[in-house]
Amino acid sequence: MTSPSIHGRDGSNDTLPTNHVTDELLAAYAAGNLSEAQSLLVATHSALCPECRAAIAEFEAVGASFLEEIAPESMRAGSLDSVLARLDQEEMPANNVVQHPSSYSAPDRQIGEVLLPQPLRGYVGSDLRDVTWRPVIRGLEEAELKVSGPEFNVRLIKVAAGAAMPQHSHQGEELTLVLTGAYQDGSGRFARGDVQIADGDVDHQPTAEPDEACVCLIITDAPIKLTGRLGRLLNPFIRY
Amino acid sequence: MKLIQVDPRLVHPSVMHTLVENSVKTAITRPVALFGSVRSLAAFAIIASDGAMTQEPTAKETRPSEPLTAPELVTFVSKIAEQRCKTSFQALFGYFAPRLKAYLMRLGSDADQAEELVQEAMIMVWRKAASFDASQAAVSTWIFTIARNKRIDAIRREKRPEIDLEDPALVPQSESLADDIIEEQQDARRLKAAISRLSSEQATLIKMAYFGDKAHGAIAEETGLPLGTVKSRLRLALGHLRKELKEGAP
Numbered sequence: 001m002t003s004p005s006i007h008g009r010d011g012s013n014d015t016l017p018t019n020h021v022t023d024e025l026l027a028a029y030a031a032g033n034l035s036e037a038q039s040l041l042v043a044t045h046s047a048l049c050p051e052c053r054a055a056i057a058e059f060e061a062v063g064a065s066f067l068e069e070i071a072p073e074s075m076r077a078g079s080l081d082s083v084l085a086r087l088d089q090e091e092m093p094a095n096n097v098v099q100h101p102s103s104y105s106a107p108d109r110q111i112g113e114v115l116l117p118q119p120l121r122g123y124v125g126s127d128l129r130d131v132t133w134r135p136v137i138r139g140l141e142e143a144e145l146k147v148s149g150p151e152f153n154v155r156l157i158k159v160a161a162g163a164a165m166p167q168h169s170h171q172g173e174e175l176t177l178v179l180t181g182a183y184q185d186g187s188g189r190f191a192r193g194d195v196q197i198a199d200g201d202v203d204h205q206p207t208a209e210p211d212e213a214c215v216c217l218i219i220t221d222a223p224i225k226l227t228g229r230l231g232r233l234l235n236p237f238i239r240y
Numbered sequence: 241m242k243l244i245q246v247d248p249r250l251v252h253p254s255v256m257h258t259l260v261e262n263s264v265k266t267a268i269t270r271p272v273a274l275f276g277s278v279r280s281l282a283a284f285a286i287i288a289s290d291g292a293m294t295q296e297p298t299a300k301e302t303r304p305s306e307p308l309t310a311p312e313l314v315t316f317v318s319k320i321a322e323q324r325c326k327t328s329f330q331a332l333f334g335y336f337a338p339r340l341k342a343y344l345m346r347l348g349s350d351a352d353q354a355e356e357l358v359q360e361a362m363i364m365v366w367r368k369a370a371s372f373d374a375s376q377a378a379v380s381t382w383i384f385t386i387a388r389n390k391r392i393d394a395i396r397r398e399k400r401p402e403i404d405l406e407d408p409a410l411v412p413q414s415e416s417l418a419d420d421i422i423e424e425q426q427d428a429r430r431l432k433a434a435i436s437r438l439s440s441e442q443a444t445l446i447k448m449a450y451f452g453d454k455a456h457g458a459i460a461e462e463t464g465l466p467l468g469t470v471k472s473r474l475r476l477a478l479g480h481l482r483k484e485l486k487e488g489a490p
């Protein structure tokens with residue numbers, strides 16, 4: 001497999017992800033019960049994965065089917081009337097403009113840059129050149145993303161072509177989504193759109209493939225634990 | 241900001257259990273409404289009166305509403321989009337508003353807040369009717385997602401990263417497969433049949449994932465099962481449901 005180039009709607013050679021988010025995450029996203037951080041990862045993966053988009057639509061339909069059987073709660077008397085009155089105000093011309101999908105304007109892009117899926121663009125910008133990277137260790141840079149909710153740390157990491165992350169395990173759960181390039185660890189190969197879910201049972205050393213830097217979106221709910229010989233000494237300095 | 245949410249762990253486990261059990265039983269024993277077989281009063285009114293309002297709005301609010309069929313729902317939405325038809329809107333309101341209110345209250349909103357969110361959601365239905373695409377989702381699913389998003393905006397005060405179907409970065413589904421999937425989703429009967437084939441434990445778990453925030457923790461506490469076990473059982477249940485949906489395909 002070659003590394004993915006630009007992905008677009010008309011691209012017939014889009015590589016489909018082979019490592020997906022879990023059904024629980026998809027169902028919770030559909031139900032609206034997922035944190036913003038996890039929603040960001042699920043939505044970004046699903047933009048790149050038609051299978052998971054279909055699953056979300058399915059789980060939304062399941063949610064809707066529960067509405068049919070729920071015991072209704074009466075609306076307050078006069079509720080409909082007050083809504084109908086508000087609809088009349090809606091008829092002002094300014095509010096009556098319907099946004100058609102065709103009016104969507106795609107950001108300009110140039111050959112060689114990787115277009116980020118829409119859910120991420122709200123946090124990062126339209127492509128990876130907009131990111132301000134902070135060096136962490138040799139071959140590894142990161143950029144923290146501002147996402148509400150204190151429970152998760154959300155960041156982009158960039159592993160230089162051929163570079164290895166320090167060997168580490170996890171105290172909580174770590175969700176990794178590959179945006180560009182690819183990496184391998186003991187359990188397999190992860191390329192654009194692929195998700196890896198790692199917890200305390202996973203002790204790995206992800207290594208970027210030699211031809212291209214690998215950029216990933218990473219969500220963690222607890223600091224990682226460095227397990228390599230040198231890494232153990234660094235543990236006190238690692239936040240996530 | 242999660243101050244307003246009700247932590248299910250504060251609800252007595254037996255109450256929670258009964259709630260969930262009852263609704264699951266209803267789900268399984270309730271007769272399936274076949275397309276066209278049950279014509280609701282609201283739908284009938286619109287056909288009989290050809291768009292003129294013949295019913296008192298308040299009467300409809302309190303009347304228990306019959307299930308509307310999928311084609312009826314699509315007709316209502318397109319009449320709203322094309323003719324700004326208030327009778328169609330009333331029909332949708334009469335059916336969905338009390339259900340959305342119950343749904344939001346089940347998720348921890350108090351009656352006032354639920355009422356307000358439902359009103360906002362229904363106004364959104366009016367506003368966005370023209371962008372509803374019957375080839376993408378059923379009307380009930382569309383309205384469910386509108387209410388879901390209103391709730392996230394209002395209660396959690398969080399952004400919701402959304403999948404944009406016009407996103408140039410979107411990796412598309414092959415055409416034929418996409419059509420199959422949409423047809424499957426719209427077949428409400430098949431969906432219900434799939435849910436009814438689940439064990440009652442699995443149906444309960446799935447329902448908790450929709451109706452209970454922090455549901456996993458609540459189930460773990462209620463059943464005495466470790467959280468990890470609850471999670472893996474929910475995963476199995478969801479996988480089972482998706483398998484049932486695939487296999488039930490015509």
Ligand SMILES: [Zn+2]
Nearest residue numbers: 020021049052
């Ligand atoms: Zn996927």
